[in-house]
Amino acid sequence: MSNRHILVVEDERPIREMIAFGLRRAGYEVAEAEDCREARTAIADQRPDLLLVDWMLPDMSGLELTRQLKKDRETRDLPVIMLTARAEEHDKVAGLEGGADDYLTKPFSPRELLARIQAVLRRTAPAGDGETVRHELLSLDAASHRVMAGDNTVALGPTEYRLLSFFMTHPDRVYSRSQLLDRVWGGNVYVEERTIDVHIRRLRKALADHGVDHYVQTVRGAGYRFSTRPA
Ligand code: CA
Secondary structure (H helix, E strand, O other): OOOOEEEEEOOOHHHHHHHHHHHHHOOOEEEEEOOHHHHHHHHHHHOOOEEEEEOOOOOOOHHHHHHHHHHOOOOOOOOEEEEEOOOOHHHHHHHHHOOOOEEEEOOOOHHHHHHHHHHHHHHHOOOOOOOEEEEOOEEEEOOOOEEEEOOEEOOOOHHHHHHHHHHHHOOOOEEOHHHHHHHHOOOOOOOOHHHHHHHHHHHHHHHHOOOOHHHEEEEOOOEEEEOOOOO
8 A cells, every 4th residue: 555645734834844754754655735725735736645734824724724625525535633732622622523533732742643643544444345344333334235233233224324334434523414415415405404313313213222322423503423432
C-alpha cells in the first residue's frame, strides 16, 4: 500500500513544521497549507487521505472549512481531525457536529496525534465488497448482506440494512436527518425527513432484540450517531 497522504492546515509555521516533521518520520506523505485557500488548492491537486485542520486560521476558521468540505460531495468523505487550543466541551461538540471526525486539544504529543490519525483512517476506510465491518458485538458483512450480533443473525429490512451499513462505516459522527437522506436515500426528494425516524425506530427495534440498540444514538437537536461508546 502506498503511503497515506496528510494535509496539515495550520498558519503557525513552527507548529505546522513540527507536526509535518513527526508525520514524515512516521512514514506519511505530508503537504502543508497555511490558510483555507491554500488548503482548498492542495485538496484539489493532491487528494490527501486525511486533513489536520487548526481551528484558528487567518482567512476562515478551521471549523468553517470543515463544514464546507463536509457539505461538498467531492470532499465529504475526507477525514478531518480538528486541532485547537480550546478545551471547552462546547467547542469540542461544535467541532464534531461541524463534521470533524476527531478533535485534538493543543498541546498534544506526537504519539497521541499518530494514534488519532491511525484510528480515524481505520474507521473511515470505505467498506469494499466482501469486507466485514465490526464494532464490538455487531458485524456487517457487505458481501452477504448479513448482520450478526455476536453469534446471532440480525433480521433487517433493506432500508434498515443500508442505514446500519452507512452508520457502521461512518461511526462516531453525528448526521442530521437531511444528511442521512442524502447519504442513505441518495437525496430522494420524495422521502420526508420524518421517514428517517421511522427507519431508525425499526433499526433500533431489530438491534434491541440483541441488546445493542444503544449503538444508534439520538443527538438532541442535531440528528443521529452510531457509536459503541456511551452517548
Ligand atoms: Ca492557528
